[in-house]
Amino acid sequence: MKILKHSAEVGQWCEAYRKASLGLGFVPTLGGLHEGHLSLVRQARLECDRVLVSIYLNPSQFDSAADLEEYPADLEADLEACRQAGVDIVFLGEQAEFLPEGFQSRVFVEKLTESLCGAGRPGHFRGVCTVVTQLLHVVRPLRAYFGLKDFQQAKIISRMVADLFFDVELRLLPTVRSDDGLAISSRNRRLSTAERKEAVAIGEALQEAGELLAGGETRVAALKEQMTGVLEKAAGCRVEYVEVLAASSLEEFPGGEVSVSAEGVLLAVAAWFGEVRLIDNILFSPVSEVNEVNLETQGGS
Amino acid sequence: MKILKHSAEVGQWCEAYRKASLGLGFVPTLGGLHEGHLSLVRQARLECDRVLVSIYLNPSQFDSAADLEEYPADLEADLEACRQAGVDIVFLGEQAEFLPEGFQSRVFVEKLTESLCGAGRPGHFRGVCTVVTQLLHVVRPLRAYFGLKDFQQAKIISRMVADLFFDVELRLLPTVRSDDGLAISSRNRRLSTAERKEAVAIGEALQEAGELLAGGETRVAALKEQMTGVLEKAAGCRVEYVEVLAASSLEEFPGGEVSVSAEGVLLAVAAWFGEVRLIDNILFSPVSEVNEVNLETQGGS
Numbered sequence: 001m002k003i004l005k006h007s008a009e010v011g012q013w014c015e016a017y018r019k020a021s022l023g024l025g026f027v028p029t030l031g032g033l034h035e036g037h038l039s040l041v042r043q044a045r046l047e048c049d050r051v052l053v054s055i056y057l058n059p060s061q062f063d064s065a066a067d068l069e070e071y072p073a074d075l076e077a078d079l080e081a082c083r084q085a086g087v088d089i090v091f092l093g094e095q096a097e098f099l100p101e102g103f104q105s106r107v108f109v110e111k112l113t114e115s116l117c118g119a120g121r122p123g124h125f126r127g128v129c130t131v132v133t134q135l136l137h138v139v140r141p142l143r144a145y146f147g148l149k150d151f152q153q154a155k156i157i158s159r160m161v162a163d164l165f166f167d168v169e170l171r172l173l174p175t176v177r178s179d180d181g182l183a184i185s186s187r188n189r190r191l192s193t194a195e196r197k198e199a200v201a202i203g204e205a206l207q208e209a210g211e212l213l214a215g216g217e218t219r220v221a222a223l224k225e226q227m228t229g230v231l232e233k234a235a236g237c238r239v240e241y242v243e244v245l246a247a248s249s250l251e252e253f254p255g256g257e258v259s260v261s262a263e264g265v266l267l268a269v270a271a272w273f274g275e276v277r278l279i280d281n282i283l284f285s286p287v288s289e290v291n292e293v294n295l296e297t298q299g300g301s
Numbered sequence: 302m303k304i305l306k307h308s309a310e311v312g313q314w315c316e317a318y319r320k321a322s323l324g325l326g327f328v329p330t331l332g333g334l335h336e337g338h339l340s341l342v343r344q345a346r347l348e349c350d351r352v353l354v355s356i357y358l359n360p361s362q363f364d365s366a367a368d369l370e371e372y373p374a375d376l377e378a379d380l381e382a383c384r385q386a387g388v389d390i391v392f393l394g395e396q397a398e399f400l401p402e403g404f405q406s407r408v409f410v411e412k413l414t415e416s417l418c419g420a421g422r423p424g425h426f427r428g429v430c431t432v433v434t435q436l437l438h439v440v441r442p443l444r445a446y447f448g449l450k451d452f453q454q455a456k457i458i459s460r461m462v463a464d465l466f467f468d469v470e471l472r473l474l475p476t477v478r479s480d481d482g483l484a485i486s487s488r489n490r491r492l493s494t495a496e497r498k499e500a501v502a503i504g505e506a507l508q509e510a511g512e513l514l515a516g517g518e519t520r521v522a523a524l525k526e527q528m529t530g531v532l533e534k535a536a537g538c539r540v541e542y543v544e545v546l547a548a549s550s551l552e553e554f555p556g557g558e559v560s561v562s563a564e565g566v567l568l569a570v571a572a573w574f575g576e577v578r579l580i581d582n583i584l585f586s587p588v589s590e591v592n593e594v595n596l597e598t599q600g601g602s
Binding site (some may be wrong): 007011105110112127129133140164166167 | 312
């Protein structure tokens, strides 16, 4: 496994793969690798001839210095996980290259960033779109892998890739969950034992609202109420948002009535347990779509 | 000469060139081709194995529908000019592809867009950066050619290419002028005979201020006064801005005193004659740099 720090060197290796007609799969990460990331790496390993993982804790997508500092970083553990998963190249991005003095270029997506996490974290998705653009330009992979736990991020990057004619196939993969339904996240490590127990309420809230919806409930208010009710029963939980949105546009349903079209309904939660902000979502879709996931498959993954 | 409308088809041809190790030169235009564009095409023809010209009147970089409508468009003349200049592919971009319904991605550069034309045309450079990103993604040329008449645009695109790791060599070429010193522009065609005569004041203003600077004048106010004085003598001229800026940052000199460093001093003008807005600039540089131009070479081109 090659461990490379400089974009020029990474670019040369990726170009060599292309010249040899070796399909390259790319998994961008902030480090702190967990089962969610590794599920992306394994899928890339299955589908591609070579796999590159980037580890770059991009400061421009964090709202606060405190949040950035708290992000779990254990490079040795990350490298070992990559080795075991059969990664070919780990690209350790450095701020001196990605955000040098005088840097002033930005990439962003407008409407899709207005709701959900975009509303409360103004610069976050601009930071994400900008660094993903940089990484795609260096790596130029055949396929790039993102998790659907960050559903809004996946939608935004899909939009950006389509709008700006990036030459890459995006693979958006289901959320990985613990046995008790908590979505795997690097932030989970920061939960106390007590908080960790209570945090299962997020998955339960989504599951229960999903069942309501599957049972025919179309009133957005009733679905939100269901989620809020479950979350408020969890000790120490502060709800940031519960949302029921059209999955294609991430916009609210007109008249507060869900219409289950082929594009699906997104149920989404952001909630705090102590100092830790967790997000999760499920996509309720009448048809199971490629690269997306319906209630059943996501619940079981 | 191939004339192609669909990005997928253009992308395929460009990929075929790359596979055959044929270096591709790219000249993006809005149409209305003139000697300025053709100087770029000829340079690309000299330096590259294949030359692609795009013609796409990008609405997102125009501030007003009126300005967009007034833009001279004569497709047959443009195609004939390309044929004569030995262009291999003309890419006729279409709004349905570049700006489809639901489009919401944006690329921009922050500080460099704040002065000069960026100050008065808020969305202009965002439109430029976005469409240049799209075009570079479709064409992926070895070299892309831009004129220095749009000095700010050239700086912004250079910054964007460096910041975002675009894999392209930029070639920034000198302004082409009429014998009387007026910079060639598609907008010149909209000048009346009388206005056309008066418009030479722009080149004269820059030339005179450049001579002052070369003679040792370092007070920004005096240089601006010189330019304004020349322009105000021209009948019907309305000055939008006269500026004396550090060429590297496009920022004002601290204390109103020019310091002629290796990066150079930009003298720039935007002025209206009737309904026509014209811009021009000269770069005063103590050393003649590759891809840029000092007062003498620009004056004589």
